[in-house]
Amino acid sequence: MTFRGLPRVRSGYNGRMDNPGSSNGxxxxxxxxxxxAPAVLAVMDACYRENSGNPSSSHRAGLKAREELEASRESILESLGAASYDLVFTSGGTEADNLAVAGAILPGRTGITRVLAGSIEHPAVLGSADLVERLGGSFSTIPVDCDGRIEERELSSLELGKTTLVSVMMANNETGTLQPVERICSLVREAGGLFHTDAVQAVGKIPLRLDSFKPDLVSLTAHKIYGPKGVGALLVRRGVSLFPLTRGGGQENGLRSGTENVSLAAGFAHAVKLAVELxxxxxxxxxxxxxxxxxxxxxxxxxxxxxxxxxxxxxxxxxxxxxxxxxxxxxxxxxxxxxxxxxxxxxxxxxxxxxxxxxxxxxxxxxxxxxxxxxxxxxxxxxxxxxxxxxxxxxxxxxxxxxxxx
Ligand SMILES: Cc1ncc(COP(=O)(O)O)c(C=O)c1O
The missing domain is CATH 3.90.1150.10 (Aspartate Aminotransferase, domain 1)
Structure with a gap:
């Protein structure tokens, strides 16, 4: 269906997105x-020019790229106040969510694996249900109220003690509703399970307080905060063991094989820094x-x-x-x-x-x-x-x- 006779906004939107102060729709x-963001582009441009080595190589070009990659990792952890975490670079939020759910249930846990996830989670989490089930585990969702929020009484009826992993997002991408993740994390921890939170929409909008409530796993992505597409991260609380889904050369501490993109990581780190500052x-x-x-x-x-x-x-x-x-x-x-x-x-x-x-x-x-x-x-x-x-x-x-x- 096309709609005729409707006014265009001034000079035309033309697919431009962020253009503060302009009249482009x-x-x-x-x-x-x-x-x-222009400042992020500048960081990536310089990084592409100056760091062409493979961060796993042992010659000087490789070591220089490795230094840049590690500086980006440290910078993200520092900007997010996440001193008690390791950071695994991924291709974005989807891969981070997949690694969190599947990676957490695989490391040889005994008994039946049970995963619980909010019913309003992103498909990157809910889509892991069939994987969990194929691995012999069970995957169930936690209902929400009419505001899209998980109520504490729902959790008490869910036998958290028998649960391997609970995944509840910090903020929903369709409605913006925040979940009481700090409370849920503490209930899951008391019951002996792992807690994952998808913080993709929350970064740069609300304080994450990670070092205060210490969720076990946290998913991030760069492209929602004026960073590049194709890079994200899973934060893994030190001491939590994960099973890698990508096998190969053992990069990212064995958790995500494949040559890292140093420039995307640098752009991501700068985007996080700016988002937190602003x-x-x-x-x-x-x-x-x-x-x-x-x-x-x-x-x-x-x-x-x-x-x-x-x-x-x-x-x-x-x-x-x-x-x-x-x-x-x-x-x-x-x-x-x-x-x-x-x-x-x-x-x-x-x-x-x-x-x-x-x-x-x-x-x-x-x-x-x-x-x-x-x-x-x-x-x-x-x-x-x-x-x-x-x-x-x-x-x-x-x-x-x-x-x-x-
Ligand atoms: C809450 C949430 N989680 C995960 C994702 C997936 O992130 P990515 O596009 O980086 O794979 C999105 C993207 O819309 C999201 O909003």
Missing amino acids: IYLDHAATTEV QDQEAQRLRELRDALAGEISARFSEVTRNTPLDDTLPNILNISFGGVEGSSLAKLLDEMDVAVSTASACHSGSGKGSHVLEAMGLEPALIRGAIRFSFGRSNSSSQLPELLSCLEKGVERLRQLAGTK
């Missing part, structure tokens, strides 16, 4: 990915923007449901269902007006399935289909709100007219 999909200031700015949009939407539109609670959430995500509207049609229409938003998370929005997150929260199918995620970031400012609201009004009105509900 409005990018509101920072939870899907972010543009590489965290407080950006969090407040983005929260104000998000709350202003939420307020305007509820004042101007009928039949809207906010799926993001405004407390205990990331500052930058707002998930809203527009009654009588297909979210995918609205997102397409907005894109034609140079406003980029998403429906379910970009990672699986092409699958044609509705959001498993909103379903787990108990939303009616029509509200799930009508959901849109706005995710704010460095390229956004309050000056974009009038334009955004006007595009939204046109889009929603058009779709409701077409559906005959207006």
Whole structure:
């Protein structure tokens, strides 16, 4: 379906994402990915030029690359206040989640392996269920309440003592809801299990407090924080043993064989440093923007449901269902007006399935289909709100007219 006669935002969005202060449309999909920050690009450019050696080689070129790689590893741990962790570079959050779940259940544990994961986890965690089951273990999900949060009483009914690994994300990528991970981690630890948390969306938005509650495994990725795609990490608390999924030359302390990309690691380290430095200031700015949009939407539109609670959430995500509207049609229409938003998370929005997150929260199918995620970031400012609201009004009105509900 194409939509004619709708205004374009000034000079055209053209697929540019983060362009603070420019008039290149409005990018509101920072939870899907972010543009590489210029300072990060500069670090990677210099690193590509100056470090062409293989960090496993023993000649000077190799040693120089190794030094750069280790400096990046140390820098990430320091920026995140994670002194009690080792860091394994991966290709991103998906690989880190896979390594956490499968790697934690494999090191020769006795008895039946049992994995519990939040029902609103990313598919990179939930998708490991069949692997766990093929290995003879069981994989079950933990229900959430209508805000998408795991309630403590749910955990007490789950026989944590018989569980090898519990995986609960710090912050959800579709709604921004934060989970009580510190409390869950302490209950899992008391019961003798391992606790993994996916912190992909949380980094640079909220303090992680890793050295205070010490989750056993933590997944990270660079491309949500203005770093490059194709690099991430699994933080492994010292003393936790993991089984490697990638076999070969024994790089990354034997946990992830394959020649490391030193420049991506350097870009990742710089992106983490900047994200943490800017965290407080950006969090407040983005929260104000998000709350202003939420307020305007509820004042101007009928039949809207906010799926993001405004407390205990990331500052930058707002998930809203527009009654009588297909979210995918609205997102397409907005894109034609140079406003980029998403429906379910970009990672699986092409699958044609509705959001498993909103379903787990108990939303009616029509509200799930009508959901849109706005995710704010460095390229956004309050000056974009009038334009955004006007595009939204046109889009929603058009779709409701077409559906005959207006
Ligand atoms: C919460 C969460 N975990 C994991 C991932 C996967 O990360 P990557 O794209 O780096 O593989 C994403 C990406 O959207 C995410 O939002």
